[in-house]
Amino acid sequence: MGLNVMPAPYSLDLRQKVIEAYANKEGSIRQLATRFKLSKNTVSGFLKRLRETGTVHPKRGEGVGHPAKIDEPRAQYLTEVLQCEPDLTLQELCQRFEVRFGETISTSAMDRGLKKHRITRKKKRSTIPKNTPPGSNNAGLSIGSK
Incomplete structure (x- = not known):
């Protein structure tokens, strides 16, 4: 049973090192990605997050995905x-x-x-239990005279 578990966000320390290296002109996005063993999209994402929010802290997990349909x-x-x-x-x-x-x-x-919401369902059995002894093949029918 596979659970959809999100990987942990990159550490704040790593994010800050990447941003500082970029600010100090220590390389292009691609070069920094290689140096820190990240994708260039990840490095770009760190920079974009800094520009848009003023922080490199990871997003909180709240509000991610679709809201539950059953309130x-x-x-x-x-x-x-x-x-x-x-x-x-x-x-x-x-x-x-x-x-x-x-x-x-x-x-x-x-x-x-x-x-x-802890709503349980108590379903009835879908089959009718047999009232015949185990191994019997007559399914409760008696054949012959009284």
Whole structure:
């Protein structure tokens, strides 16, 4: 199961060394990239960040990516739906969500949202248990006379 884990940002110390070297005209972006074993895009990114924000500190991870589609009111709706119909599949929940809120949602996003809001689904067994002894082949039917 592969998790999407972002690599750690480059250290502040390295960022400052690259910026200082560039400010001291110790080489071009490409030369500094080679010297510090970085890509030229990374060095350019450090310089751009300094120009735009006045700092070379890495961005914070907050606000990265898409906002969750399932907020508190929507989680409450899903809880109510599942209380009435606990056997709904993720796909069926997605369809109900789309009808109610006018937005599509993938089954994986639905699953993440249910987990985030600790909404559990108690599904019934999909097969009917057999009432026959193990190894029996007659499936509970008796053949013959009484």
